[in-house]
Amino acid sequence: MKIGIVTQSYYPKPGGVTEVVHHTAAELRRSGHDVTIITTRYGPGRRKEPGVIRIGRNVLFPANGAWTNVTAGWRLRHQLEEIFRRERFDIIQTHCPLVPTLPALTLLADRQGARLVGTFHAAAESNFLYALLRPLVEWGAANLDHRIAVSEPCRDFNAKYFPGDYEIIPNGIDTDRFHPGIPPIEGLRDGKLNILFVGRMDRRKGLPHLFRALPLIQRHIPRLVRLILVGEGNMRRRVMPRPISLGGAEITAVGRVDAGLLPRYYASADIFCAPATGRESFGIVLLEAMATGVPIVASDIP
Structure with a gap:
């Protein structure tokens, strides 16, 4: 056909x-x-x-x-x-x-x-x-x-x-790419708590809420907290935090990554976070994180 x-x-x-x-x-x-x-x-x-x-x-x-x-x-x-x-x-x-x-x-x-x-x-x-x-x-x-x-x-x-x-018909992902046991990124498994965000840096993705939460998370975690941002967007300058106190937490923005490298970022994460505020019909990144075996914290939206 x-x-x-x-x-x-x-x-x-x-x-x-x-x-x-x-x-x-x-x-x-x-x-x-x-x-x-x-x-x-x-x-x-x-x-x-x-x-x-x-x-x-x-x-x-x-x-x-x-x-x-x-x-x-x-x-x-x-x-x-x-x-x-x-x-x-x-x-x-x-x-x-x-x-x-x-x-x-x-x-x-x-x-x-x-x-x-x-x-x-x-x-x-x-x-x-x-x-x-x-x-x-x-x-x-x-x-x-x-x-x-x-x-x-x-x-x-x-x-x-x-x-x-x-x-x-729900979206699907390639489980030959996303699965448990993928090698992590060298240098990211250094004892810090890695929180991963993957997606476009658009307003509805909710990154400002995650930035504001970082000091609260760091206050209750004995390890240093690191937020890893994977993805690009026209709003990057607007959603990236201005000089604010992160409570000792750090942000690593890696930008867009090759498709073959993306699963290794999931494998490097302790937590995957999807703080979207709405207008999301289906979160493929949630499936990718699930398939890789990463715990997920996500917004409670329809």
């Missing part, structure tokens, strides 16, 4: 949707299907990638408490239709199907008879744009042949605006 996956989140940009797309494509190929990922360009100089077609260029747009990938470019719908005409997919899956531009344009494009599956990832209490553009977006959602939500909160949020049948 020929399958096209349309997504605005893909490598080299890290993130939950990126991981889901990559591993879904890998498993489908392993099952004998012909899979093509259609995504955006992230700057110049990307080498040719088998099974990946890139159009337009990526820009960041603030939405849902984070920075969302949006594809900019001329005649994007025309380019999509050219791809669909050439590839003649049996199924097209679009992630975040109602988000501009590539996913939403997929709903409008001539798909040459391909069945269209939309996978919804977002969750929130409300969405101003959905409410404002409801008639238009409802029309687009009606073009979906099948709807997938990654969690119950995700389904409930989207069904509020677009009633219909949603199949809940």
